[in-house]
Amino acid sequence: MAKKKSDIKINKRHGGKEFNNSFRVIGKVKPVMKKDVATESWVEADIYELTQTKTNKDRKVIQFIVETANRNELKVELSGIEQQLVYPYSSKHNESFELEWEHRFDKTKFPDESYKLFTTNWDLCDQLSKIIKPDMWVDVRGTYEFNSFKNDEGETVNIVKRIIKQVYPLKNGMVEINNVKSGDEYRVYDSEENGALLGYGKAKEEVIEINVGWLSPEGGEIFITKLNNGEEGKRAKVAYNGNVSESDRIKVFNNVESTIRINKEDGSYEYIPYIRDFKSENFNEINEFEMQIGIKSVYQPEDSKDTKVNAAFLGYGKERSEVYDVELTVFHKEPEEGKRSIAEAFANLNRLDFLVVHGIDNNRAEFAKVEVEEPEEDNPFADVAEKVKSYEQVSTGTKKGLEILNVFAGTYVKGLLTEEEISGESDQQDPFSNVSVSDDELPF
Structure with a gap:
């Protein structure tokens, strides 16, 4: 039986809910720009780097930009360190087993041929370092990782990272x-x-x-x-x-023209042409995400019909599910006659509601053309009618963040979650008092 979009994973140890998310972006590879400490100038970072953790362990890092459309640049990344153990899994036996890290490629150590080891981040970094080059076109699949920190003003800043799971160079x-x-x-x-x-x-x-x-x-x-x-x-x-x-x-x-695989609503798939030219009138941006979310709050600014969504994403935790704050936006679009807009529908959601959303990932520089104004003082052509207007392109800002485009039918459940689940608080004073996190587990 096919898994439904609304199926929620339950942690076997503590019974907490764990949501899932995924993204897919196709585009052109560009290096990440970083600031050089010595010169204070911006330079291109290497796509692959070997760095050190705070405990002096080797950490492999892959990071690059995927330009999904003209001036929409999304950073994707992956890091990995060596582990003590790996856990090959058998779908036949529905179980995994512990294996020492140094034996992970030795199939004679596996109980039988049904056990498979998913590629570790450490090894995937090695593989990608040999493939990914600037200016190539790639199909990247991955998941979002959420975090937050307090800035100098004491305000909470939410962070979204795009973690690579697979990279497929386009066939050209x-x-x-x-x-x-x-x-x-x-x-x-x-x-x-x-x-x-x-x-x-x-x-x-x-x-x-x-x-x-x-x-x-x-x-x-x-x-x-x-x-x-x-x-x-x-x-x-x-x-x-x-x-x-x-x-x-x-x-x-x-x-030659590339083709890409697209999943259809009925569960089948098809291959369609993909134009590797952002300026072509036939270019079609491939940039999407799916995410299970719980509603914390929704609101519409006074001067806008757009809806801001403050959501909870429940992730893995050792003693209980971790709660991450996620900010999403639903931009208002005029609906068909007799219908209401999806932005209005979101504005009517309530705290603790659950649903699965589909959207697009934005880090999009936006521009507008404005008419060039002529100075009137000492200008002999100021009052002349026979002039051709000229225009210039000016920046109007950057459209950033996760934008909800629609909702998967049948996934909305009213009041599915509890206050304890979306707040991350319980009767315990410190639910993480017995949990230790090493520096090596911290995000890079």
Whole structure:
């Protein structure tokens, strides 16, 4: 039976509710800008860095910007440190087991073949460091992580981090191999040894076509290997250019249109074209999130019909579920005749209500065109009618934050939560008095 959007995970240890969220963004990779302490100038940060924790442990960090549309720049990140134990899981047995960190890749230590180990953040940082490059186009999936701190004025500032779970470089190339046999399997890599798998395929006739990426738009080299009984043979080097390169049996098409997988409402999926050009009239931004939330409060500013939502997100905790404050906005849009706007509907929600929302993630620089005004003093053309108006683009600010676009049908439940759940308070004076958190567990 398929899992419903409104299904809430219950912690087996303490019975607390744990909400879930996810995001997906597609766009162009850009480096994060950081301030150089010595020069006080802004410089590009490395996408991959090896840093140190406060206890002098190695910490691997991946961070970069995904530009999802013109001037909408979202930072995504991941960090990992070595652990003492890992926990391979078996869906067949519905259980996990403890395994020493240094044995995590040794399958002989697993009880049986049904046990699988999810890639650790430490190892995923290594994988992504070999793949992610500036100016490539990627499909990033992940989850939000929430936190807060007090600023110098004593005000609480809520923080939202986008934590990477998966990164898929878009396929911008195609390899055509001729004179093959039906059933032959080939793989395409970016290097002669190890490296990133760019694509793979199985021949149905005498020609095989393999979608590959990310290829350098200017050209470069790929390495192709044939599989025999599941084993890879020697990789053959093939040079390619920015258009079409051809040898006796192999053609490499570069800078082809990308396709992306989109889930449909009925649970199926389809592949649609994705235009890698923000200025194209056919460009379609892929930038969305889903989130289970509990309502703490809602309000509409006096001068606006937009609705501000102060929500509670319940996350994992050792002794009880942690409560995180999340700020979201529902912008008013004129509804169809006889209907009311979603912003108005949100304004009528009550504390302790539960629902699942779908929206878009904004860090969007906004601009407007304004008419250039001419100075009237000492201007011989001030009163001339035969003039062509000129305009300039000016910044009007930045649209930031999580914007709710709609609600998943059937997920709204009135008064599902309790005051204790969304406030994080109980009869205990200090529910975390016995919980210790090391510096290594703190966010980077």
